[in-house]
Amino acid sequence: MAFDVARVRAAYPALGEGFVHFDGAGGTQTAAAVVEAVAGAMRAATGNRSTAFLPGRRALDLVAGARAAVADLLGAQPSGVVLGPSATALTYTLARTLGAGWRPGDEVVVSRLDHDANVRPWVQAAQSSGATVRWAEFDPATGELPAGQYADLVTERTRLVAVTA
Template identity: 50%
Template sequence: MPLDVESLRSHFPSLASGIAHFDGPGGTQTPRVVGQAIADTLTGPLSIRGSSVASERNADQAVLSFRSAMADFLNADPSGIVYGRSATQLTYDFAKHLSTGWGPDDEVVVTRLDHDCNVRPWVQAAERRG
């Protein structure tokens, strides 16, 4: 069966601009269904995670569902999946943690092909460590 390119493109509203972005961040070209799922989650009752009220249960379910879906996608253990504010913030946190053991002779290798969120945290961590 041939791939229906037009049908596939219709799921990505930003492509109607005539521009395709190949820089990698998750929000650059979000499929309509993803945007709707995010909107549904954020506009329903939502608060900190817990079990006392609906907003807490919804927050808990959002995190657990995310971990389960990513674990399924990556064939990984859901307890090893981290949910954070953004990929950029998670990279900053990880670079800061990992760099505590770096010394002056250690090197960080990044490329111009990567999105800045996959470069700057490592460069700044290296600068902090000398």
């Protein structure tokens, strides 16, 4: 079965505006079905997650449904799914938490190929703790991130290696 590019593009209303999106952050182009689901959720009364009242129960159900959908997509358990405002915000939270345990002399390895959202939180956490940042370089001719360099970059002092998979 051939991949129906036209059908997929049609599912994303913003793509009909004629722009080319080379660095579309999550949520930049949203599928029509998602827009409708969000609008539907916003039309109903929801509140802080709670079992005490109907809007709170709706919020609980929405979060549980989202976790179940993501877990199903990834072949994971819903309890292992973390939702937040953005991947960048979640990475900052994780970086601050892990970085609190880093000390001067510890090392963090980041890549010059990665998006800033997977670099800056780790660099800032390292700076706050006095840890050293080590950089993995990429090959600008091929766009590849040579794996062999990690043998020299990762040491017994390495506390984190951040690379997008």
